[in-house]
Amino acid sequence: MAALDELIEVSGGRTTRICLTIALVGVLAAGIWSLNWETLLNLHFGDLWRFRVAVLKGLGMTLTLTSAAAACGILAGTLLAIVMQSPVRPLRWFVVGYIELFRNTPILVQLIWIHFALPILTGVPTTAFVSGVIAIVLQASAYFSEIVRAGIQSVPPGYREASDALGIPVHTRWMRVILPPAFRTMIPPLVNMTISFLKTSAILTVLSVGELMTVATRISNATFRPIEILTVVAAVYFFFGWLISRLTGRIEAATARRETR
Amino acid sequence: MTFDVNVLPTHFPELIDGLLLTLRICLLSMAFGAFGALFLCLGKLSGRGSGYHVSVFVIDFFRTIPEVVLIFWIYSCLPLLFGARLSAEVCGIMALSLLVAANVAEIMRAGVQSTDQGQLEAAMSLGVPAHTIWLRIVIPPALQRMAPAFVNFMTELIKATSLLSTIGVAEMVYQANVLGNRTFAYVEFLTLVATIFFAIIFPLSLFVRHAEARLAHQKSR
Numbered sequence: 349m350a351a352l353d354e355l356i357e358v359s360g361g362r363t364t365r366i367c368l369t370i371a372l373v374g375v376l377a378a379g380i381w382s383l384n385w386e387t388l389l390n391l392h393f394g395d396l397w398r399f400r401v402a403v404l405k406g407l408g409m410t411l412t413l414t415s416a417a418a419a420c421g422i423l424a425g426t427l428l429a430i431v432m433q434s435p436v437r438p439l440r441w442f443v444v445g446y447i448e449l450f451r452n453t454p455i456l457v458q459l460i461w462i463h464f465a466l467p468i469l470t471g472v473p474t475t476a477f478v479s480g481v482i483a484i485v486l487q488a489s490a491y492f493s494e495i496v497r498a499g500i501q502s503v504p505p506g507y508r509e510a511s512d513a514l515g516i517p518v519h520t521r522w523m524r525v526i527l528p529p530a531f532r533t534m535i536p537p538l539v540n541m542t543i544s545f546l547k548t549s550a551i552l553t554v555l556s557v558g559e560l561m562t563v564a565t566r567i568s569n570a571t572f573r574p575i576e577i578l579t580v581v582a583a584v585y586f587f588f589g590w591l592i593s594r595l596t597g598r599i600e601a602a603t604a605r606r607e608t609r
Numbered sequence: 610m611t612f613d614v615n616v617l618p619t620h621f622p623e624l625i626d627g628l629l630l631t632l633r634i635c636l637l638s639m640a641f642g643a644f645g646a647l648f649l650c651l652g653k654l655s656g657r658g659s660g661y662h663v664s665v666f667v668i669d670f671f672r673t674i675p676e677v678v679l680i681f682w683i684y685s686c687l688p689l690l691f692g693a694r695l696s697a698e699v700c701g702i703m704a705l706s707l708l709v710a711a712n713v714a715e716i717m718r719a720g721v722q723s724t725d726q727g728q729l730e731a732a733m734s735l736g737v738p739a740h741t742i743w744l745r746i747v748i749p750p751a752l753q754r755m756a757p758a759f760v761n762f763m764t765e766l767i768k769a770t771s772l773l774s775t776i777g778v779a780e781m782v783y784q785a786n787v788l789g790n791r792t793f794a795y796v797e798f799l800t801l802v803a804t805i806f807f808a809i810i811f812p813l814s815l816f817v818r819h820a821e822a823r824l825a826h827q828k829s830r
Contacts, residue, residue: 355733356654361656368655372659383691384691387692451814452764452814454768454771455768457806460786461799551675551772561675582674582679585674585675590673
C-alpha cells in the first residue's frame with residue numbers, strides 16, 4: 349500500500365506519531381502513578397511453580413477441547429455445507445435453521461441448556477465434560493460450515509459444470525474437484541476460527557470442565573492471589589493463539605509453493 | 610419432563626431488567642471501545658514508532674486472549690492493582706470496551722487499507738488535497754466495506770455480554786439462573802433467554818449476509 353502510506357505521511361503522519369507517543373507516555377505515567385505499589389511488590393510469580401502439573405493438565409484439556417472443536421467442526425461443517433447445496437429444499441431449510449440457531453445464541457446459554465436440559469429431555473445424564481464437548485462441537489460445526497460454504501462458493505462454477513459434463517460421480521466430484529481448491533482458500537478463516545474456539549474453550553469453565561481457566565480459578569481461590577495465576581494464564585492463551593496463527597503462515601506459504609510448481 | 614410456560618409471564622419484569630442491562634452494557638462498551646479503537650487504528654496506520662508497536666501488540670493481545678480470562682482478570686486483579694473499588698458492572702464494561710477497541714480497530718484498519726489503489730494514485734497525482742482524499746476517496750467506501758464486519762462483531766459483543774453473568778452482573782443469563790433457582794423452571798427461563806438473544810442477533814446477522822452479498826456483487830462487476 350505505497351499510495352496509502354504516502355497519503356498518511358502527507359496528511360501528518362509524523363505529527364500523529366508524536367502525538368501518539370506523548371499520549372502513550374501520559375497513559376503509562378498515569379497508570380504507574382495510580383498503581384498500588386504494595387500489591388505489586390508483593391507479587392510472587394515463583395510460588396506458581398508448585399502448581400505446574402495442574403496448569404499443564406489444564407492446558408492439555410484446553411488444547412484437547414480446541415482440537416476436538418476444530419476437527420469435528422471442520423468435518424461436520426463440511427457435511428453441513430454439502431447438504432446446504434442439495435436440491436432437496438426441506439433438508440436445506442433444516443440445515444440453515446440449525447446453523448442460524450447455533451450462530452445466533454451465546455455459547456454460554458447453549459452450554460447451560462445442554463448441561464441442564466438435555467439430560468431431562470433424553471434421560472441420559474451427562475458429565476460436565478461431555479456437555480462441554482457437545483456444546484462446543486455443535487457450535488463449531490455451525491461456524492465452520494459457514495466458512496466451508498463460502499469456500500465452496502469461491503470455487504468457479506466451471507469446475508462443477510465440467511465435472512457434470514464429464515459424468516464424474518457425485519462423491520468424486522466433491523472429494524477431488526470442488527473441495528480441494530475450496531479448502532486452499534479457506535485456510536486463513538479456518539485458522540482464525542480455530543483460535544476463536546481456543547477462546548471459546550475457556551467459557552467451559554462455568555461447568556468446571558478442568559481446562560486451563562478452571563484450573564486458574566481454583567488456584568486463585570486457593571491461594572487468594574488472583575493476579576499471578578490469571579496473568580500467567582492470559583499469557584499462555586496469548587502464546588498459543590499466536591502460535592496457531594504463526595503455524596498457518598507456514599502452511600499457507602507451503603501450499604502456495606506447491607501451487608506454483 | 611414438563612415445560613411450563615405459565616411461570617414465565619410473572620417474572621417478565623426481572624428478565625426485562627436483565628435485557629435492558631445487557632443492552633446498556635453493549636452500548637456503553639461500544640462507545641468507550643470505539644474511542645479506544647480510533648487511537649489504536651491511528652497507531653497501526655501510522656506505520657512505525659512506539660505508537661505503532663504498542664497498538665499492534667494491544668490489538669493482537671486483546672483479540673487473542675479469551676473473553677472470560679479478560680473479564681476475570683479485570684474483575685479480580687484491577688481492584689487489587691489500583692486499590693480501587695469497582696463494581697462488577699464497571700469491570701464488565703471495561704473488559705468489553707477493551708474487546709471492542711481491539712476488534713473495531715482492526716476492522717477500521719482493514720477498511721482503510723482496502724482502499725482502491727488506482728483511485729488513490731489518481732487523486733494524489735492530480736494534487737487533490739489530503740483531507741479531501743480522506744473524506745471523499747478513502748473513508749466513504751471504507752465505511753461501506755466495514756459495515757458487515759462491524760455488525761458481525763456487534764453480534765459477537767452481544768453474545769459476549771452473557772459471559773458477564775460469571776462475575777455476577779445481573780444481565781439476562783444471570784437473571785435466568787436466579788429465577789431458575791427460585792422457581793425450578795431452569796429450562797423454561799433458559800429457553801426464553803436463548804429466544805430473546807436469537808431475536809436480537811438474527812436480524813443483525815441477516816444484515817451481515819445481505820451486506821456481504823452486496824459487496825461481493827459490487828466487486829464482481
